[in-house]
Amino acid sequence: METAEESVRATAQPLKGRIALVAGATRGAGRAMAVELGRAGATVYVTGRTTRDRVSEVGRATETIEETAELVDEAAGAAGRGIAVPTDHLEPEQVRALVDRVDREQGRLDILVNDLWGGDVHLDWSAGGQPAMWEMDLDKGLRIMRLGIESHIVTSHFALPLLVRNPGGLLVEVTDGTEEYNRRYRRPFFYDLAKTTPIRMAYGLGEELAEHGCTAVCLTPGWLRSEAMLDTAFHVTEENWRDACAQAPHFAISETPTYVGRTLVALAADPGLARWNGRSLSSGGLAREYGVTDVDGSAPDAWRYMTEVDQDGPADVTGYR
16 A cells, blocks of 8 residues: 555656656756656656767857756656766767667657757847848858757657657657747748747657657747846846846746746646647646646746737736736
8 A cells, every 4th residue: 555655755756767858958948847857756868969078059068968967866866867968969870879878778768858959049139130031141040940950850760769669658849939929920030940840840740659659749938037048148147037127028927947847747747648749838838737836936828928918018927927
């Protein structure tokens, strides 16, 4: 008979025994999702290009996959662990070796998160207006396509055969914006393609994975208080982030990366998750469904806010957080 302590532990770590791969877990949402999967008991393989010995083109040396793995270990306790595997997901042989390692060490894969990006360094968000497609540097535009789309395809190509080995597997394509919001043009052109394509990927792969009893979704965080958003875009910290609202009033609807990590755990632990197959989901929408809150106890619904509230008008998050 299950003891009360065992029951509490099972509730706190509903993903104990699951094997997850978070591709692109160096920082931001990817790191937070890896940590929260570990906190829920999963063993999490974390990948990225920035290590303690090498820095990717993103250029943020203080955020490494080794640190992410250590944070997963700390969160997981004895139930799960974090395993850092340096991987460039645009290099097929590196991805093949990664998946072979997961198979060799675990014999299964239950959760695949494609949070691969890194394209912001090729975009000038400080510009007053984004250039037309034909005015952009073509090499930068095509690099954005490779980072935001090709990397996802390469990873899924090698990892999904392991995922479908057992029913119940979950593929999560991570993007920026819900299907509803992304019906508008997300200028510039290459960014628009990079962020709308994962939605279609989840839909198409959901059709194929369903034949094996598995599920695919596209998940977006809201306006994320990532490391770069805080220290580079607004020059604030998590402790005083509201000071940034003086520059961008609608930043009041923002959320921590932990929020999307918590909603991912709730989704992955849902025995009825197949009902979401092929759909575009958001942290705010899933939070309402599963009763999840951000670290401050609020439940921001950023994409509903950005769809319904006039972004040229005053910020009012009443009813949205």
